[in-house]
Amino acid sequence: MLNIQTIREDFPVLSQKVYNKPLIYFDNGATSQKPEIVIHKLRELYAEQNSSIHRGVHYLSSKMTERYEAARETVREFIHAGKVEEIVFTAGTTASINLVAFSFGEAFIHPGDEILVTELEHHSNIVPWQLLAERKGASLKVLPINEKGELKLEMLDELLTEKVKILAITQVSNAIGTINPVKEIIQKAHDKDIPVLLDGAQGVQHGELDVQELECDFYAFSGHKVFGPNGTGVLYGKEKWLESMPPCQGGGDMIANVSFEKTTWADLPLKFEAGTSNYPAAIALAEALNYVTSVGRDNIVTYEKELLGYLSKSLQMIEGLKIYGTSQDKISTISFLINGIHHQDTGMILDKLGIAVRVGNHCAQPLMKSLGIEGTVRASLCFYNTKEEIDQLCNGLEKVKQMFG
Ligand code: PMP
16 A cells, blocks of 8 residues: 555655645656655766766766666666666667667668557657658558557457568557557567567556566667656667667767777667766666655556546546547546547646646647547546545536536
8 A cells, every 4th residue: 555645745846836726747648757866866966976987997987887887777677678788778768769760670671661550659659660661661550449549459460461570569558548468469479570669658657567578579668757867768679689780879888999991889788878878867767766666566556546447437427528548458547528628728727726737639649630639638647646636637627617618
């Protein structure tokens, strides 16, 4: 059992008032808030230990290098990867997916090949593949969804033709909360020797993760959505793929030897970490992951399920409110619209009541198109939210109805 009040005290931002009302933060899908220990860690690193990592002979540099590499080990453990060589620090999910789209694409995508994505994807897991397809003369194929916002798995076999060279799929939909049965999907793809990239931007913070058990070939996530700093992220890649992919950026740190005639690459994972990395943020990300571990991922899943049930029941009691995405398996994120009221108007009124929700297409325009709408109001909750806050949201929505109904 989590003590939510104690947990809330770990997050300084949550105790503030906006427009003189207690802040209700239901925009965790866009970015999560940061616990004090993460904020403190960043301050401590800059105030007391800052020094560029790798190859430094002096005290601060070698200490910072040790901390950076220890952070990599923390990430490895958190996602249950087999080796630290398989953990690449990046600037976020977008950067991780672009890295794979470029480097994997250079090595393995040829004219006429196909890249399979799904209708549930965030633009970050569509556009990099479109760029690759254009560059290489390949094409993009799309696995559609049903009316509940679940993938039409019955169409997967047919779409996984021998032309498909990679399947890129989100673990969890940011826009409507669907949790995809990724293990089953990966198995189907692997039966045909097709590698799979999982976009874990909305998955990593909502429960246990074991990339070896899932057998995914790549896993991408952002630090800022898992209570860590902005500008950090991770790409997990199976060693066999990372070894056979060329680097996508050249510069310092990613080389073994440079000459005008021929340059050779550093060993994994540094081959993919060109330039001075955001090492303080990566170390603070490890602090955030340790924080999640201390809260307990099973506890998080249990409590967030309870929140989802309560939110879903409460919203269903509001006349004229329609929920988009009614998959059996969901995270604590609900997208909805109230009859005839524009999502922007709903969001603006809720804001004045101190309630932060996201409105719009959630960087998922193809998904919105398939749902036949322009956008939704999205409440994305996490383990520091409460049922009382959900009650406040529902009261707010009744006010919205009074004003616009
Ligand atoms: N994929 C999904 C499913 C997301 O929710 C997001 C962020 N909203 C991204 C990718 C992109 O993440 P970032 O902007 O942190 O790179």
